[in-house]
Amino acid sequence: MEPRSTNGPLLFEPFVLRNLVLPNRVVVSPMSTYGAQEGYADDFHLVHLGRFALGGAGLVMMEATAVQRHGRGTDGCLGIWLDGHVQGLRRITTFLHRHGSKAGLQLGHSGPKASTQRPWHGGGPLGVEDAVRRREYAWEPLSASATPVDEASPTPRPLDEAGMDILVEDWCVAARRAAEAGFDVLELHFAHGYLLHAFLSPLTNQRGDDYGGPLENRMRLPLRIARAVREVFPEDRPVLVRISAVDGMDIGWSIDDSVELARRLAAIGIDAITCSSGGVKLPKGHVLVSRDPGFQIPFAERIRRETGVPTVAVGMIRSAEQAEGILREGRADLIALAREMLFNPNWAGQAALELEGSRGWRWWPETFRWWLERRARQLAPRPRP
Numbered sequence: 001m002e003p004r005s006t007n008g009p010l011l012f013e014p015f016v017l018r019n020l021v022l023p024n025r026v027v028v029s030p031m032s033t034y035g036a037q038e039g040y041a042d043d044f045h046l047v048h049l050g051r052f053a054l055g056g057a058g059l060v061m062m063e064a065t066a067v068q069r070h071g072r073g074t075d076g077c078l079g080i081w082l083d084g085h086v087q088g089l090r091r092i093t094t095f096l097h098r099h100g101s102k103a104g105l106q107l108g109h110s111g112p113k114a115s116t117q118r119p120w121h122g123g124g125p126l127g128v129e130d131a132v133r134r135r136e137y138a139w140e141p142l143s144a145s146a147t148p149v150d151e152a153s154p155t156p157r158p159l160d161e162a163g164m165d166i167l168v169e170d171w172c173v174a175a176r177r178a179a180e181a182g183f184d185v186l187e188l189h190f191a192h193g194y195l196l197h198a199f200l201s202p203l204t205n206q207r208g209d210d211y212g213g214p215l216e217n218r219m220r221l222p223l224r225i226a227r228a229v230r231e232v233f234p235e236d237r238p239v240l241v242r243i244s245a246v247d248g249m250d251i252g253w254s255i256d257d258s259v260e261l262a263r264r265l266a267a268i269g270i271d272a273i274t275c276s277s278g279g280v281k282l283p284k285g286h287v288l289v290s291r292d293p294g295f296q297i298p299f300a301e302r303i304r305r306e307t308g309v310p311t312v313a314v315g316m317i318r319s320a321e322q323a324e325g326i327l328r329e330g331r332a333d334l335i336a337l338a339r340e341m342l343f344n345p346n347w348a349g350q351a352a353l354e355l356e357g358s359r360g361w362r363w364w365p366e367t368f369r370w371w372l373e374r375r376a377r378q379l380a381p382r383p384r385p
């Protein structure tokens with residue numbers, strides 16, 4: 001795909017995926033907040049995500065939301081394994097829509113990384129202390145093979161074929177619930193060492209059956225899930241997949257594997273690939289890609305170029321200029337930000353002012369804009385009489 005040229009900033013041009021028109025190309029990347037009880041979204045999630053819609057983001061993705069109860073990473077992760085979860089989620093999509101953003105939900109299953117403490121409680125496996133102090137009771141993690149995440153973690157139970165059938169069914173039920181809750185977009189979490197990444201990566205998948213060994217076999221369950229979800233989620237709404245484009249430098253899952261996976265996902269009808277990396281523990285002497293600004297953009301660029309599938313760039317993208325440059329150079333189609341959005345939920349509106357001048361006020365809610373535009377005029381330097 002060629003670099004693109006338009007007069008206005010591309011970041012604030014609409015982007016179309018199936019029947020969905022994203023008003024701009026700023027995406028709030030999914031961020032677990034560990035604030036749920038029994039998976040239910042509450043006022044915290046509404047306010048936290050609502051701020052991004054008021055801040056002008058085109059697409060607000062909700063954090064990894066578990067398709068099964070034991071697929072939660074921590075006791076505070078969101079879930080969608082019950083019909084009762086829909087109501088709280090619908091409040092959020094209603095608010096996002098009312099304020100001009102599209103709503104996305106990331107569906108996931110933590111697999112071997114389930115049953116852990118919140119990051120600020122140590123991030124390790126849940127143990128007796130967590131039960132005593134916080135009533136957080138450990139549960140059994142699942143994975144492709146009996147390979148623990150690290151030396152401190154419990155050995156997960158390898159998923160058998162009956163478990164896979166139930167899992168596929170639960171992803172589908174979750175996708176139906178997400179549609180009912182009003183989400184415009186789904187993102188399937190195949191990254192960061194969670195269950196489906198554990199099937200993809202040769203570092204974590206040591207199975208000897210049809211789901212292990214060659215790439216084709218390792219992709220079998222993730223592709224089956226993508227296909228099944230695509231079939232049940234409304235045809236006019238897009239489904240994205242987030243991958244770890246590489247496990248590390250020169251080891252494990254590779255960018256060539258990602259290109260092949262992206263091709264196969266596109267053939268199923270997946271609409272875009274979000275390009276993250278890492279999440280699987282690497283053998284001694286091997287390292288992750290270094291976390292420099294924009295470190296994952298080369299993956300988004302290569303997948304986009306070699307497969308023609310739209311990509312979402314994410315990872316250490318902070319400035320409006322950097323985001324606009326990525327789009328202009330044809331390296332990705334959408335720009336996702338996580339930590340920068342936590343720091344500044346008005347990032348999109350602020351970026352619009354930087355790139356579009358006073359036209360950028362259109363991304364601000366009228367109730368703020370009326371005051372802020374006037375204040376900007378008052379603050380502007382005046383010519384001396």
Ligand SMILES: Cc1cc2nc3c(=O)[nH]c(=O)nc-3n(C[C@H](O)[C@H](O)[C@H](O)COP(=O)(O)O)c2cc1C
Nearest residue numbers: 029030031032063064314315316317337338339340
């Ligand atoms: C607090 C926090 C929670 C996160 N939770 C998720 C998640 O639920 N799903 C996911 O795919 N990535 C998650 N991520 C990764 C981000 O979506 C993003 O890919 C990563 O932080 C790099 O982007 P950044 O440099 O803009 O923060 C999380 C990151 C942070 C900081």
